[in-house]
Amino acid sequence: MTQTRFSRTNEICKKAKCIGFVICAPFSKLFTVSPIFTIDCHLTIDSMPLKLAAFLSKPTDIASLVFLRVGFGLLMFWEHSRYFWNNWIEGHYVRQEFHFKYEWFTWVEPLPEKGMYLVFTALAICSLMIVFGWFYRWSMAVFFGLYLYVFLIDQAYYNNHFYAILILSFLMIFTPLHHGWSVDSWRGRVRHVEKLPALWLWLMRFPMSMVYVYGAFAKMQSDWLTGKATAALLGKGTEGTFLEPLMSLPETAIFYAWSGMLFDLFVPFGMLWKPTRIPMFLAAIFFHSHNYYVFPIGVFPPLSLTLTLLYFDPDFPRKLLPSGIKQKCRNSYFSSLKSSDSMLDHLPRKILLGTLGIFVFVQLILPFRHFLNPGWTLWHEEGHYFAWRMMLRQKVIEIRYDLTHPVTKEIRYAPLEDYLNSSQIRTFAGNPGMVLLFAHHLKDLVKKNAGFTPIVTAEILISLNGRPKMNLVDPLLNLADIDPYKPAYYWVTDVKP
Numbered sequence: 001m002t003q004t005r006f007s008r009t010n011e012i013c014k015k016a017k018c019i020g021f022v023i024c025a026p027f028s029k030l031f032t033v034s035p036i037f038t039i040d041c042h043l044t045i046d047s048m049p050l051k052l053a054a055f056l057s058k059p060t061d062i063a064s065l066v067f068l069r070v071g072f073g074l075l076m077f078w079e080h081s082r083y084f085w086n087n088w089i090e091g092h093y094v095r096q097e098f099h100f101k102y103e104w105f106t107w108v109e110p111l112p113e114k115g116m117y118l119v120f121t122a123l124a125i126c127s128l129m130i131v132f133g134w135f136y137r138w139s140m141a142v143f144f145g146l147y148l149y150v151f152l153i154d155q156a157y158y159n160n161h162f163y164a165i166l167i168l169s170f171l172m173i174f175t176p177l178h179h180g181w182s183v184d185s186w187r188g189r190v191r192h193v194e195k196l197p198a199l200w201l202w203l204m205r206f207p208m209s210m211v212y213v214y215g216a217f218a219k220m221q222s223d224w225l226t227g228k229a230t231a232a233l234l235g236k237g238t239e240g241t242f243l244e245p246l247m248s249l250p251e252t253a254i255f256y257a258w259s260g261m262l263f264d265l266f267v268p269f270g271m272l273w274k275p276t277r278i279p280m281f282l283a284a285i286f287f288h289s290h291n292y293y294v295f296p297i298g299v300f301p302p303l304s305l306t307l308t309l310l311y312f313d314p315d316f317p318r319k320l321l322p323s324g325i326k327q328k329c330r331n332s333y334f335s336s337l338k339s340s341d342s343m344l345d346h347l348p349r350k351i352l353l354g355t356l357g358i359f360v361f362v363q364l365i366l367p368f369r370h371f372l373n374p375g376w377t378l379w380h381e382e383g384h385y386f387a388w389r390m391m392l393r394q395k396v397i398e399i400r401y402d403l404t405h406p407v408t409k410e411i412r413y414a415p416l417e418d419y420l421n422s423s424q425i426r427t428f429a430g431n432p433g434m435v436l437l438f439a440h441h442l443k444d445l446v447k448k449n450a451g452f453t454p455i456v457t458a459e460i461l462i463s464l465n466g467r468p469k470m471n472l473v474d475p476l477l478n479l480a481d482i483d484p485y486k487p488a489y490y491w492v493t494d495v496k497p
Helices: 002-020 025-030 033-042 048-056 063-085 088-094 113-132 136-152 158-176 200-217 228-237 250-272 275-296 300-311 316-320 325-337 350-372 422-428 433-451
Strands: 060-061 195-197 395-404 411-414 455-464
Touching: 025 325, 048 200, 060 200, 063 088, 063 113, 063 158, 063 200, 063 300, 063 316, 088 113, 113 136, 113 350, 136 158, 158 200, 158 300, 158 350, 195 200, 200 300, 200 350, 228 250, 250 275, 250 300, 395 433, 422 433, 433 455
Parallel strands: none
Antiparallel strands: 060 195, 395 411, 395 455
8 A cells, every 4th residue: 555655656756847847936936745745755845846746736626627628618609609690600701702811821711601601510519529528639629620710710800708718728628628527438438537637727727817817917008097998998888878877987987997907917816815715706707797798798708707717626516516416416427437547647748748838838928029019009909919908999980991093093982891791890990900901902802803003092090098080091101012911010100108
């Protein structure tokens, strides 16, 4: 018995050593190590990476990770069912001919009608397979691949929660969420476990922690803290409702600005500390419920609440089920279970651990890239995407494109509705990068159909967060002469905060 215990501990330590050198050592002072690691592995107070590794190797109840798998799958099934219900597949991908391409992914094109319907059908089916943990690795990988494909078709459909789902689903491919209460373990494809290393739970907590904290960092700028952004946002979100008079008060805008920033900043830490956990979760329920009913952000509020529940103790789902139901489920499940597994097999290998470490590191530094750009990010929007800069700007826009014959100087007006759908129009007009892409699309259409290269100019007046309207670009600037992916701070008007 003693020999078995020592051998298991030594195996943990060998695996833990890999973890320790990938995770940043300075954070290891936050954690302590159980006596078994001190005795058998000879860890000292100076071996901080190993102490952190031991913390991340600690056996942790799998219940909350199973809850995540089921909750994520159900929400994704609902999300992709809405594309059929609201006819978004037809409107966004089948009938729409022009799409705003990402710079490095201009080759990504929507499939023909049947193909796009098959993609969304597959996404819905994979979501249900994730719920039940049936062929989990394959269904999770296919889900991520298809979701990424749809995401890359058009940047006008970008939303922060789509990006969050991409990050989470990528990490879920490698996280062994199917080793407990799944069809895969019930049928013997994988062996059942009751506990996994704490590393996997912390990895699943990472995406929502980043959304919260980086969202708070982004709000630490004048337009948000002075209430300009929230006043414009709440005014638009509650327009025509009984809440409009209240939301139009300056005090309301200031309260929303500071309470929203402080909530985002402290909610992960407040949820992890037991004395403040319940009040903080009640605040999260209010916050995300409010966002769901005021702003059109779809699945993000319920998904955020699902991910916020991961901050509770890992065994919290077991406490939610009545004991009678829980016992019946256990009896039915375990009666046909093939075998169980030890936790050791689920510690990540060096290659996987290094890959995940690099991925996490990139996600941590990417949102700060806007500091490398000159100018005002809210105006030129370079570095705005993939940075959790949520709800920071409300733009009221007037836009008109003019196409001028280079010889005759004849001018034609290009109505946006003839080329773009309502979702694209709502998003692109305030984004200089997409404004430029559409100008090149108009140039290419005229060149193809009329045989000449037009001068493409645009009159774009923008009111940003309640400010007077200003020109986004020089009305005489020929947008067709600018490289389609040239950073906007080189050619938009120079506006200061």
